[in-house]
Amino acid sequence: MTARPTQLDAHFAAEVMERPGGKHLLTCMACGTCASVCLVRRFYPSFNPRRVLHQASLGMREAVLSSPEIWLCSACDACYPRCPQEIHISEVMGALRDLAIEAGYEAPGPFPVVDSAVCSGCAVCARVCPYEAMAPARDEADPTRQTAHVDHTRCLHCGLCVAACPSGAISLEETNDQEILARVTADGWMEQRGLLSGGTQPRCLAFVCQWSIRSDAAWERAQRFGDQVRLVPLPCSGRVEPAMVLWALSRGVDAVLVVGCDDDECHYQRGTYIGRSKVYLLSEMLATMGYQQERVRFARQASADRYGLERHVQEMLATITTLTAPIAVTVD
Amino acid sequence: MEKLKLAVYWASSCGGCDIALVELGEHLLELAQLADIVFWPCATDGKYSDVEAMEDGSIDLTLFNGAIRTDHDRHLAELLRAKSRLLVAFGSCATEGCIPSLSNIRGAAYALQRASIDNLTSDNPDGIVPCAEYVVPEGKLSLPALESRVHTLQQIVPVDYSIPGCPPHHDQVWRAISQIIAGELPARGATIGADPRTVCDQCPRTRTGRIHVSRFLRVHEGEPAPDTCLLEQGYLCAGPATRAGCGALCIGANMPCRGCYGPPEGVADQGAALLGAVTAGLEAKSDGEIRAALESIADPVGTFYRFSLAASILHTLGSDGEGPNQSCVASQEDRP
Numbered sequence: 001m002t003a004r005p006t007q008l009d010a011h012f013a014a015e016v017m018e019r020p021g022g023k024h025l026l027t028c029m030a031c032g033t034c035a036s037v038c039l040v041r042r043f044y045p046s047f048n049p050r051r052v053l054h055q056a057s058l059g060m061r062e063a064v065l066s067s068p069e070i071w072l073c074s075a076c077d078a079c080y081p082r083c084p085q086e087i088h089i090s091e092v093m094g095a096l097r098d099l100a101i102e103a104g105y106e107a108p109g110p111f112p113v114v115d116s117a118v119c120s121g122c123a124v125c126a127r128v129c130p131y132e133a134m135a136p137a138r139d140e141a142d143p144t145r146q147t148a149h150v151d152h153t154r155c156l157h158c159g160l161c162v163a164a165c166p167s168g169a170i171s172l173e174e175t176n177d178q179e180i181l182a183r184v185t186a187d188g189w190m191e192q193r194g195l196l197s198g199g200t201q202p203r204c205l206a207f208v209c210q211w212s213i214r215s216d217a218a219w220e221r222a223q224r225f226g227d228q229v230r231l232v233p234l235p236c237s238g239r240v241e242p243a244m245v246l247w248a249l250s251r252g253v254d255a256v257l258v259v260g261c262d263d264d265e266c267h268y269q270r271g272t273y274i275g276r277s278k279v280y281l282l283s284e285m286l287a288t289m290g291y292q293q294e295r296v297r298f299a300r301q302a303s304a305d306r307y308g309l310e311r312h313v314q315e316m317l318a319t320i321t322t323l324t325a326p327i328a329v330t331v332d
Numbered sequence: 333m334e335k336l337k338l339a340v341y342w343a344s345s346c347g348g349c350d351i352a353l354v355e356l357g358e359h360l361l362e363l364a365q366l367a368d369i370v371f372w373p374c375a376t377d378g379k380y381s382d383v384e385a386m387e388d389g390s391i392d393l394t395l396f397n398g399a400i401r402t403d404h405d406r407h408l409a410e411l412l413r414a415k416s417r418l419l420v421a422f423g424s425c426a427t428e429g430c431i432p433s434l435s436n437i438r439g440a441a442y443a444l445q446r447a448s449i450d451n452l453t454s455d456n457p458d459g460i461v462p463c464a465e466y467v468v469p470e471g472k473l474s475l476p477a478l479e480s481r482v483h484t485l486q487q488i489v490p491v492d493y494s495i496p497g498c499p500p501h502h503d504q505v506w507r508a509i510s511q512i513i514a515g516e517l518p519a520r521g522a523t524i525g526a527d528p529r530t531v532c533d534q535c536p537r538t539r540t541g542r543i544h545v546s547r548f549l550r551v552h553e554g555e556p557a558p559d560t561c562l563l564e565q566g567y568l569c570a571g572p573a574t575r576a577g578c579g580a581l582c583i584g585a586n587m588p589c590r591g592c593y594g595p596p597e598g599v600a601d602q603g604a605a606l607l608g609a610v611t612a613g614l615e616a617k618s619d620g621e622i623r624a625a626l627e628s629i630a631d632p633v634g635t636f637y638r639f640s641l642a643a644s645i646l647h648t649l650g651s652d653g654e655g656p657n658q659s660c661v662a663s664q665e666d667r668p
Binding site: 123164 | 530533540541542543564573596599603604607608609611613616617619622625644645646647648649
């Protein structure tokens with residue numbers, strides 16, 4: 001994009017800097033460290049925080065405010081501790097979004113959709129949302145009730161609310177149970193036999209936070225296990241559905257592995273902690289039931305650990321082969 | 333109009349479901365006008381042989397409460413299924429397994445041992461565990477033998493409708509019975525006698541959705557504020573994952589919901605749904621903090637699946653444990 005002087009707004013940078021979070025805009029020296037560590041770029045290669053900041057500082061008001069890129073930053077703050085100028089880029093992005101909203105622009109979404117006939121207004125989605133994008137409020141159709149409302153200006157479509165909703169009232173494109181289930185069962189994978197169902201090879205279902213794997217190469221290396229492992233990407237390990245884990249085990253899958261970000265590296269701030277707490281609780285409950293709790297595991301994938309995914313899968317498969325079959329009972 | 337033939341039966345239950353029927357109060361008089369009670373062991377005189385002598389399908393409606401724990405429960409479930417046009421699973425035990433099915437966690441042998449011998453309040457110096465058959469000089473005495481697992485009614489015989497609750501609230505019971513009598517019924521297999529959505533829909537407390545907790549509390553560990561969401565105060569409340577219908581009774585008494593109305597419509601596993609709802613409000617930023625928070629949940633299976641274990645997916649992963657050793661025949665000579 002070429003910037004012509006007539007399209008430039010000389011006051012724009014000052015306007016951004018007056019906003020909460022925007023004051024370090026002009027501190028940027030365009031080194032590009034942020035772009036090199038940014039997780040968003042694996043899925044949106046065009047995203048470049050440095051360029052957004054640069055455009056804003058030049059006064060390219062319309063270009064910046066209309067850009068879908070300002071909505072892509074999830075405030076994971078992977079760049080913040082690495083920025084030599086100590087710019088809190090996610091806060092600058094926040095300031096830009098504020099201005100965009102005021103100028104009438106909307107975030108591109110997708111956004112969760114609440115079925116208000118099913119929603120009870122329990123506020124579970126509001127508690128799990130890392131961005132305060134969900135809140136219980138008076139229902140439009142029935143003012144005597146409270147239902148969940150989605151703030152499109154805050155939502156970053158992580159899917160945590162979809163997983164947390166105990167009524168199944170929230171749907172989100174690409175992230176619904178049916179879509180995740182379709183990835184699990186594709187090509188008849190659930191019908192293949194693992195050690196627990198009379199086969200000779202272990203069979204492991206792995207839900208993997210898409211952001212925790214930093215490169216396509218790491219993802220591809222983990223494909224070498226073939227049908228022994230079904231890798232299912234999730235937008236966040238916190239999106240893991242406890243009922244789906246139990247269902248997979250009840251259908252004879254040997255183990256369920258959940259791979260999520262390491263401490264302080266979660267793309268969605270608290271998602272990894274939510275994911276872990278679900279897996280730890282599930283594992284404890286399986287032990288109570290006399291089922292081998294080793295069959296459910298959460299693996300922390302550190303950002304610098306390029307061979308992590310492969311290793312986590314390998315370790316899970318090794319664990320499976322050391323376990324004897326539990327006496328599982330199918331209840332009619 | 334010919335009067336309906338009504339039967340009520342209790343299998344493995346506490347008797348609370350029968351009380352829920354008695355609580356119909358003056359509606360019982362209306363019910364007596366509309367229906368003849370042909371069998372109700374708790375309230376009327378009757379013999380199993382009377383039921384066995386009935387023609388198949390001759391009972392219009394059977395309200396069956398209690399889980400299936402013994403071979404006798406199973407026999408009555410099969411018998412009443414054959415004799416009834418409509419078989420309704422009545423209450424949490426029949427629909428979801430309820431408290432009795434928590435014994436499936438450790439199995440029937442453990443339950444017998446625990447109840448007969450290990451309990452602190454058991455005074456049983458000879459260590460006697462009940463036997464299915466016992467020989468005395470006058471003949472042989474028998475007890476219904478425990479099955480290895482507690483089942484829901486639906487897991488034994490096909491069920492037409494379910495009325496949830498431990499016990500079902502009497503207003504809901506009357507509504508369901510009126511629905512049945514009027515023939516205004518949803519498709520077979522549906523849940524009746526409940527409201528749409530979850531307990532939170534009927535709970536008057538304020539929920540902000542902005543409060544997180546770093547540990548959970550049990551009811552004896554504090555005095556909850558009366559106006560704000562119990563989960564946001566750290567109390568493990570099953571409301572978000574529990575079908576509405578009770579009118580949020582426990583909440584009104586400043587007690588968290590325990591989950592007795594089972595999972596909401598379309599949710600297969602109440603415990604898994606509740607687990608997701610509870611962890612949603614957790615404030616913890618390391619494994620250590622998560623573990624510490626989760627440790628404050630005493631007995632997760634018993635808490636999350638208190639009423640619905642037998643009907644859950646988790647239950648299918650449990651082992652049978654040791655079966656009950658009840659095939660034994662004991663006699664007085666065996667006594668030490």
